Amino acid sequence: MLSLIVVLPFLSALLLALVYLADTKSKRYAFYTIVGVGTPAIMTLLSFSVGYQLLNGSATIHHTLFQWIDIGDFNISVAFMADRLSVVMISFITFIGTLIHIYAAGYMKEDEGYGKFFSYFNLFMGSMLLLVLADNPIMMFIGWELVGLSSYLLIGFYHQNSDNITAANKAFILNRVGDFAFIMALSLLFINVGAEGFTFDAIAAHISMIDHETLRLIGILLFIGAMGKSAQIPLYVWLPDAMAGPTPVSALIHAATMVTAGVYMVARYSFIYVEIPDVGLFIASVGAASALFAAIIASYQSDIKKILAYSTMSQLGYMFIAVGLGAYSSGIFHVFTHAFFKALLFMGAGAVIIALHHEQNIFKMGGLRKHLKLVYITMFIATLAISGIPPFAGFFSKDAILVTAFVSEHYIIWGAGTLTALLTAFYMFRLLFTVFHSQEKEKHALVSLPASMTKPLVVLAFGSATAGLLGVNEAYGGNSAINTFLSLPDIKLHLSHATEYMIGGLNVILALLGMGLAYKLFAGNAEEAEENTFFKKLVINKFYIDELYDFLIVKPLLGMSDLIEKFIDPKIFDGFINLNVRAYLGAAVLFGKLQNGKVRYYALYILVGVSAISCYMLIKLGVL
DSSP states (O other): OHHHHHHHHHHHHHHHHHHHHHOTTSOOHHHHHHHHHHHHHHHHHHHHHHHHHHHTTOOOEEEEEEEEEEETTEEEEEEEEEOHHHHHHHHHHHHHHHHHHHHHHHHTTTOTTHHHHHHHHHHHHHHHHHHHHBSSHHHHHHHHHHHHHHHHHHHTSSTTSHHHHHHHHHHHHHHHHHHHHHHHHHHHHHHHHOSTTOSHHHHHHTGGGSOHHHHHHHHHHHHHHHHHHTTOTTSOTHHHHGGGSOHHHHHHHHHTSGGGHHHHHHHHTHHHHTTOHHHHHHHHHHHHHHHHHHHHHHTTOOBHHHHHHHHHHHHHHHHHHHHHTTOHHHHHHHHHHHHHHHHHHHHHHHHHHHHTTSOOBGGGOOOGGGTOHHHHHHHHHHHHHHTTOTTSHHHHHHHHHHHHHHHTTOHHHHHHHHHHHHHHHHHHHHHHIIIIISOOOSOOOOOOOOHHHHHHHHHHHHHHHHGGGGGOOGGGTOOOHHHHHHOOOOOOOOOOHHHHHHHHHHHHHHHHHHHHHHHHHHSSSOOOOOOOSHHHHHHHTGGGHHHHHIIIIIHHHHHHHHHIIIIIIIIIIHHHHHHHHHHHHHHHHHHHHHOOSOHHHHHHHHHHHHHHHHHHHHHHHTOO
C-alpha cells in the first residue's frame, strides 16, 4: 500500500501527459477527470487503511520497492516508511488533495490545458507523498526537489503571460537557495554518521556520534531549507507571487503540499532538534517574526489571493514557533487544522473570482452574500476557524502553540503570536465583510458555479468546524488525542487550567476585537486604503522587500553578467582561447613547411638529427 500511495500519482501523471501530448486537440474531459480525480481518491482510501493499521498497534510500517544504490557499505533503497507522523500527513494530504482535485475539475473545465493541468497536479501530489513517506534523507530530498519542480510548472501554468513565468522562476530560484543549505546539511550528516544504513532510524540511533557544534550547524542548515519551502523570513517573497497559478494550485500549495513540507521536515528531524534547543529557539523566533510581519502586510492588501497567501505565511510562523520550542505535536496539529480552513478559504476565493469573471480586487466586490450564499457560509466558518474562535478548529491548535510559548517563558515570542492573533481576525474579517457584506460597487452578471466547485466547500467547512476536536486538551475536557497518537518527543510543560483559560480567553477577546474593528471599517462602504501616510505606503508596498532584494542581489548579478558578457567573456576568455588557436595555427604552418614531401629535405633532417646526437654523445664521452 505504501508503494501504491507514492507510485500511483506518478503513473497517472505520466499517463495523462502521454495522452495529452498524443492528441492535444481532443477534449478528453471524461478521461482526464476520471484519472486525475480518481487517483487521489484511491490514495485517500489507501492512506486511511495504513492509518488504521497504525491505530491498531503497528508502530512503523516499512516497505522497500527496490535497491537503488549499492556500493560497498553505501546502499540507498527506494523505500517507504509510515509512522504516526507520516500517516497523519498523508491522510490529510490525500483527503484534502482529493477535494481540491474535484474542485479543480469544475474550475479548469473550459481550459485548453485541462489534461496537462491534471498531469502536473498529480505529479505534485506524488512528489509530496514521496517526501513524507521516504524512509531516508536521500529519498526525502528527491521528493523535496520534485515538489519544487511541480510548483514551478503549476505557478507558470499560464505561460503565455510573462509575469507568470517570472513568478514561477522566482519561486524556483528562491527555493534553490534553501535547497542548497539542505544539501549541505545532508552532506554533514552523511560524513558524520556514515554510509551504511543512511535512514532516519539509523541516523537517530547514531546521533550521539556528532559533536554539538556540527549538530547545531546541521540544524540551522536544515531550517534554512525549510525557510524556502515554507516561506519564512527572509526566503518568503516567492509565496505571494505564486498566486499567478490557477486558484486550485494555490489551494494545494497552501493547504496540503509544498509549504507544509518545511514544518514536517523539522518534525521529522526532531531527534536532532531536541539536542540543540538554542537552534530551536532561533526557529521559533523566525516563526514569530514571520507570523507578525505577514499579518501586518495582509491587513493592507487588496488582492483576495495575496491576502490569503500572506495569511499562510503567518500561520506557518505559528507552526515554526511550536516545532522550534519543542512542541512538535502542536505544530503538526496546526498543520492539520490549517489544511482544512486554508483549502476552504482559497477554494471559496476561487469561487468568488470565477463568479465575478476573474476579478480579484476585494474592493471591486461587495454584497455577494445574497448571491453566493453557500460560498459565504462556508468561508464564514473558515474565517472563524483561522481567527481562533471556539469551538472551531483553529482555536485549539493555535491555543496550544501560544500556551507553549507562554509557559516556556518566551514572552516576546508569545507576545508576537498573540498580536498576530488579533491581526489575523482583523484582516480575515476585513476580507469577509468587504467581499460579502459591504455595499455592492457595481452590478455583476455572476457566472454560475458547478456543483464540483461548491460541494467540496461543504466538506471542508465541516472539517474546519470539527478537526480541532482531535486535539482538545484536558483543560477543555479532552485528552489531546492527536498528541498521544503522534508520540513525538514533545517538551514537557506543566500549567494550570487557570493559565490555559487565561491565555485562551485573551486570544478570543483579541479575535473578537479584530472582528469588531473589521466590521466597523469594512461592513458598510469599504474603500481601499490610500497611501496617504508613510506607514500605509510602507505596508501596502510590502515594506519594499522585493525592491530591496532587487537592488542588493538581482541588479548586481545582472550588472556582473553584463560585465562578463561585454568584457570578461570576449576579452579574457575568448582572448585566451583565440590565443591558443593562433598558436596552433602557427605551429601548423611551421610543421606544414617541415612536412613538404621532398626527399632531399627529409634526408637533410636525418643528417642534422644524426649529427646532433653524435655531437651530444661525443661531448658526454669527453672526446669534444
